[in-house]
Amino acid sequence: MLDNEKITLAHGAGGRVMQELISKRILSQFSSDILEKFNIEVSLADLDDSAVVNDIVFTTDSHTVKPLFFPGGDIGSLSVAGTINDIAVMGVEPLGLSCAFVLEEGFPISELDRIITSMGTSSKTAGVPILTGDTKVVERGSVEKMFINTSGIGKRTEQLDKNIEIVKKYRKFEGRWLKDSNLNPGDKIILTGSVGDHGIALLSYREGYGFETELQSDVWPLNKMLQATISVGGIVAMKDPTRGGLANTLNEWSEKSGVGIKIDEQLIPVKPAVHAACEMLGMDPLTIGNEGKAVIGVVPELAEDVLKAVKGFTEGAEAAIIGEVKAQKEQKGVVMETLMGGRRIVDAPAGDPVPRIC
């Protein structure tokens, strides 16, 4: 890159441009010899949802969603659920969150109260406490209303150990963690519900398209459902398809695991309002961010059992097995069989089709 290059929205969109920023500019400075003296099993270089050190799962997210209040949620519920989900997809139990506010001078305290109440409610729903915090206020114009950073920690459970023992009955498995690089040919892909709800509800509300009258964001903490799912066993990887949507998640899995992934369009739940909005706006629902969904990779022998466990929860009622993992020699990248009977390559979006959704 040249010296006069500038940050663009795509650098923060969760897609390919952001991955390049991280891998070329950040990892070279942050990785170092000091890593060796620590017991780090998942590091920054893995680009997973969380890191793991000394069996502690650790993750962070800054939330800049616009507007602060949207159909189905607000920046408070989003920040709590988002960080809980990043921990929960590692297959562990969230122990607690931090909460750091950056507030604009003049921000109405009544709105802050609503957001704090929403964070408290989400925290109680999930059963995950907010343990520590920070508050900064900057002058008018230095930040747009407010941003929230939530970081979180989680602990390894016996259920995760047992889950991995079960995986090993069926196939070879390296390591002790659910990582993006764990998929093998034959594994089944489960999606826990419809895609695009959060991004489209938010976009539609922000721009006044009107679809939000029949559509709400899916902001929801998934830890209880995912803990129950882990107890079934056979799970090799989990991920929440936020920025860049399902397309981004599956491409990350495909690249990091060195496998192909085949999915079937007719098996992927998409709500009518999301479908209609995407048609009108020329968007692909697979690239739209979600805040209450997970993608689960599972050995084929246990796919139906895991699906049943997920469907036992309200937040997983629409879950489906949407595809499976292929050997790279058989298929490269992510490919979808379309409703029309054709096949199309599902690329990771370079940027984010809907900015400021989280």
Add this chain to the structure above:
Amino acid sequence: MLDNEKITLAHGAGGRVMQELISKRILSQFSSDILEKFNIEVSLADLDDSAVVNDIVFTTDSHTVKPLFFPGGDIGSLSVAGTINDIAVMGVEPLGLSCAFVLEEGFPISELDRIITSMGTSSKTAGVPILTGDTKVVERGSVEKMFINTSGIGKRTEQLDKNIEIVKKYRKFEGRWLKDSNLNPGDKIILTGSVGDHGIALLSYREGYGFETELQSDVWPLNKMLQATISVGGIVAMKDPTRGGLANTLNEWSEKSGVGIKIDEQLIPVKPAVHAACEMLGMDPLTIGNEGKAVIGVVPELAEDVLKAVKGFTEGAEAAIIGEVKAQKEQKGVVMETLMGGRRIVDAPAGDPVPRIC
């Protein structure tokens, strides 16, 4: 408070107004029954530098310093050192940090590179890795250049256990952690170096007062020095006097421990440039934020030994015993014997005399 009340700069200044915001509005929503099922030994309600759950120390800080580059440091070194210090003052070993950027569209990548390099250097100096991260980009005008959140985790060490055993040889001590509420009458107060360097260097550079030619910020990770100090034993509390300065730290200790604190002005190191700037600006050096200093409460029998250990480090070369803890019946709050031979009450500042210093 009324419905039309707005956030002011004082709400984020680390002083009394911020404490009220937290205790009245946040704690009521965030504390709940779910806390009981977790092994939380230091919670949000303690308002300490970090929380403790399952023996994991956990802390967060959002950094909005202005300007991004200043004499002696930048937002990168500040965010790494600041979070490491919040963990280190709990008497534990930092295990790692998270790093979440919020970047303004159009921010020069060359400046981001400088900041990332600075974070990497600070991380290596301290021997504490950056484990996980997040990058968000918002439209031009939605944030002033960039903010960084760094959260961190730390683990309890044998040295901390031994330190507390040693304390118990000399006096009664409750719990297993170094907390703001641990001080007893008779404890000595050690300050590890001169006060006001960071806030005055930054303010002077920002406003063009010229004092920064002979003054640099003290941004520095203190974990190695504080670990060595803990190994001496007898320490009951530690804190880094950031926003609100030494005045705020000592008042928090006084309130939470239910004790008086007496300090001696002639024992408190203040650099000539800080003294001159404070005279000119009508500021009190005790209320100015620091980024590379710690205040240590220690049983009197070991105060000289702890002082010697601190002075063995470059960053502690100017350390001094600056006062001692009194029973409340003898003295309320924080009182300083002045250079003129008088006594004055040292109040916690309501807001921050220098905004945007961290």
